[in-house]
Amino acid sequence: MPAPATPLDPALLDQAASVIKCLGHPLRLMLLDAIETGAATVTELQARTGASQAMVSQQLATLRGHGIVTARREGPFVRYSIAEPKVHSILDCIRGCGA
Secondary structure (H helix, E strand, O other): OOOOOOOOOHHHHHHHHHHHHHHOOHHHHHHHHHHOOOOEOHHHHHHHHOOOHHHHHHHHHHHHHOOOEEEEEEOOEEEEEEOOOHHHHHHHHHHHHOO
């Protein structure tokens, strides 16, 4: 039998709950999946997800507000990429649950 785990720090639990709540939207997860291998613009993400420009922009703003994605201006475009490295592990975990 494994040894009991160390209790989680309450501050860490608050942070984790905030991120989990933010990720609890299918379109947000689709957007993260789409930019996992590289940055993309809203237009590119619309094409990949089939969502409207307004929905993509709104969900990216939420992800950005939680520090999960970052935005970088390149000329007239803004490219979004994953800012929180732990998101890759979360996406891997979700993929593993789909089997």
